[in-house]
Amino acid sequence: MKKINKKHIYVFDMDGTLTPARLPMTQEFAEWFRVFAAENSVYIVSGSDAAKIKSQLPEDIFNGVDGIYASMGNEFYKQNEKIYRKDFEPDPRLLVMLEEYRKNSRYPGRFFSNYIERRCGMVNFSVIGRDCPYEEREKYKFWDDKYGERINMQKELIKYFPDLDISLGGNISLDIVPVGYGKEQVAEHLRTMHRRAKIIFTGDRTEKGGNDYTLARRLRRMGNSKIIKVLDPRDLMKKFLK
Ligand code: M1P
Numbered sequence: 001m002k003k004i005n006k007k008h009i010y011v012f013d014m015d016g017t018l019t020p021a022r023l024p025m026t027q028e029f030a031e032w033f034r035v036f037a038a039e040n041s042v043y044i045v046s047g048s049d050a051a052k053i054k055s056q057l058p059e060d061i062f063n064g065v066d067g068i069y070a071s072m073g074n075e076f077y078k079q080n081e082k083i084y085r086k087d088f089e090p091d092p093r094l095l096v097m098l099e100e101y102r103k104n105s106r107y108p109g110r111f112f113s114n115y116i117e118r119r120c121g122m123v124n125f126s127v128i129g130r131d132c133p134y135e136e137r138e139k140y141k142f143w144d145d146k147y148g149e150r151i152n153m154q155k156e157l158i159k160y161f162p163d164l165d166i167s168l169g170g171n172i173s174l175d176i177v178p179v180g181y182g183k184e185q186v187a188e189h190l191r192t193m194h195r196r197a198k199i200i201f202t203g204d205r206t207e208k209g210g211n212d213y214t215l216a217r218r219l220r221r222m223g224n225s226k227i228i229k230v231l232d233p234r235d236l237m238k239k240f241l242k
Contacts, residue, residue, distance in 0.1 A: 003040055013045060034064075037061065041194070045186050069183075072121065074177070127153075203228075
């Protein structure tokens, strides 16, 4: 579809930016976003895999935007068609360390399954397990903010595995990719498709250590770009409607 605005390319993170963390996009937000995506070139980039992204976005939005970068940009979809995928075989020593973190965690709450999730081109690790109910995720987040379990694991893992990029995922996990296979890879891919347009990236974790940081940094270095940090979807709408 021809877009009215050809000078700008908009890239959005999903969790905490277009949707509340791990929850579907709200109806109010979807109504506004549909109109925005009809007039502008829009791409979405997420650490989540395609199945999770589909469960959070209305189908017409998943299929209607210009492209979806899933699993940190290691898979790319256009109109529901997979255009490419990149794979990653994690070092067995990394998996052993993650198992140890799970066993030795001091988190006083409950633990759930799916704590090492292997996705296309990456691993997502969550001490409490990705199959936790929403209220348990909130409890862990609150505890982790206070005791810094994820930051400590991140610091230690970076020392052992300098060829890996380890970022705080959303609220309960770490995203682990080989260096260069994080969200930053999206910058080059977009630039080859849109040589002259200004790339505007909006995310909630653009600060150092957050999982939008490497893309924000790469775009800044590349130039002809702008980074917008938001607190949540409501804040995003406020900033875009200004
Ligand atoms: O999209 C942000 C993050 O969302 C989830 O994070 P968490 O479960 O920690 O809130 C994960 O899918 C993560 O990979 C992703 O980066």
